[in-house]
Amino acid sequence: MDKWLDNPWFLRGVALLLAFLLFSSVPKTDPDKPGNINVPSNENTELISDVPVKSYYDSENLVVTGIPETVDVTIQGPRNIVQQAKALRDFEVYVDLTELEMGEHQIQINIRDISERLTVTIDPSNITVSIQERVTKDYPVDAEFNSTMIADGFISGAASIKPAKVKITGAKDVVDRINYVKANVNIGEKTRETISKGAEVLVLDKDMNKLDVIVDPRVVEVTIPVERSSKKVPIDIIPKGTPPEGVTIDSITSDVEEATITASPDILAEVKKVRVEVDVSNITEDSEVTLPIIISNGVVEVSPQTAKLTVKVKKQEEVTISDVPINVSGQAEDLEIEFIDPVNGRTSVQASGQTELVESLEPTNFELLIDISGLVEGEHSVDIQVSAPDEISWKLASQKANISITKKET
Numbered sequence: 001m002d003k004w005l006d007n008p009w010f011l012r013g014v015a016l017l018l019a020f021l022l023f024s025s026v027p028k029t030d031p032d033k034p035g036n037i038n039v040p041s042n043e044n045t046e047l048i049s050d051v052p053v054k055s056y057y058d059s060e061n062l063v064v065t066g067i068p069e070t071v072d073v074t075i076q077g078p079r080n081i082v083q084q085a086k087a088l089r090d091f092e093v094y095v096d097l098t099e100l101e102m103g104e105h106q107i108q109i110n111i112r113d114i115s116e117r118l119t120v121t122i123d124p125s126n127i128t129v130s131i132q133e134r135v136t137k138d139y140p141v142d143a144e145f146n147s148t149m150i151a152d153g154f155i156s157g158a159a160s161i162k163p164a165k166v167k168i169t170g171a172k173d174v175v176d177r178i179n180y181v182k183a184n185v186n187i188g189e190k191t192r193e194t195i196s197k198g199a200e201v202l203v204l205d206k207d208m209n210k211l212d213v214i215v216d217p218r219v220v221e222v223t224i225p226v227e228r229s230s231k232k233v234p235i236d237i238i239p240k241g242t243p244p245e246g247v248t249i250d251s252i253t254s255d256v257e258e259a260t261i262t263a264s265p266d267i268l269a270e271v272k273k274v275r276v277e278v279d280v281s282n283i284t285e286d287s288e289v290t291l292p293i294i295i296s297n298g299v300v301e302v303s304p305q306t307a308k309l310t311v312k313v314k315k316q317e318e319v320t321i322s323d324v325p326i327n328v329s330g331q332a333e334d335l336e337i338e339f340i341d342p343v344n345g346r347t348s349v350q351a352s353g354q355t356e357l358v359e360s361l362e363p364t365n366f367e368l369l370i371d372i373s374g375l376v377e378g379e380h381s382v383d384i385q386v387s388a389p390d391e392i393s394w395k396l397a398s399q400k401a402n403i404s405i406t407k408k409e410t
Helices: 002-006 008-025 079-088 265-270
Strands: 043-056 062-065 070-078 092-096 103-108 110-112 119-123 126-140 142-145 154-156 160-162 165-171 180-185 195-204 214-216 219-224 226-228 230-240 247-254 258-262 274-279 287-292 301-303 306-329 335-341 346-354 367-371 378-383 385-387 393-396 400-407
Touching: 043 079, 062 165, 070 079, 142 219, 180 219, 230 247, 274 287, 274 306, 367 378
Parallel strands: 043 092, 142 180, 230 274, 306 367
Antiparallel strands: 043 070, 062 126, 070 119, 092 110, 103 126, 126 165, 154 226, 160 219, 165 214, 180 195, 195 219, 230 258, 247 306, 258 301, 287 306, 306 346, 335 400, 346 393, 367 385, 378 400
């Protein structure tokens, strides 16, 4: 055995036998059978997403649309080269439009500065671009905002915009479709103060579709003045109820004559006054009361909210004035008159009013009169007419006088 092991030909034969055994133990594969892919162990495939696309054209005079901002690039090749390309991204994906005329074109997206040993697939690989004349125009900007976000009782004035005009650049046919240039201001909550904030400029066509153009500046400063919608109106004092017996309300005055109300303009146009209602049914002497100012529906605020009222009263007293004579008018010369009731032609009057007035009353302050014009002989009941001072109220003991009319003796 030692001799065999020392013989080089013997060792070579053993090595050949072992190699044959190993080869025969490897399972065979069918290259046409699905699922069996023979990829060399030193190759790799990678997807590189969102690779920017660079375009070459006369950007000062032309506008190009249809070029995607990014594409996906798939690379396949030796593992080390694939990994290096993915890590460095030192290649360029581009479209060259320098030789194309204005109009629509079907073009291919290209790649350069990448190893020739790599197989490259770009998605999308073919695109449709539109090349048009580049134009720039000035347009005024309109401010737009949600007016319902202005607090109740406040109004917004005309918005001011800085700058008032913007430069819009784009393809001629796109610029020709511009109908609206708006700065939409987002208020966000009910506001009572002037708004001043930046707003992005939106360029829209007649159907309110956003247009692909360049706006300079893209953001403008919008100021919307917000102020209180208010006016001054008089305060109307309204007594409620009936004063207690023997009490007369002489005057009711307020410490404020006007109030400022806040409401929308249409409500302000309708409201002419506010009111304070005072219950006089329990007032027996001069008083001061503080009461709320009552506003109409739709009025948001009133200032001041209360008014101090001064109520002056006049206490009444009732007295009886006796022995007031009843005068007669319309008596014919041939007739005589005799009072049956009251017997002596005198009656009493119950007078009520302010104490200082009724205490000074006398029978001469009243004139009682009956008119017998046209009456013939006989007994009659005649209404008593009364003339009395205006500041008092009165009541007769009897509203009628019973009299007898006879012929005079000749």
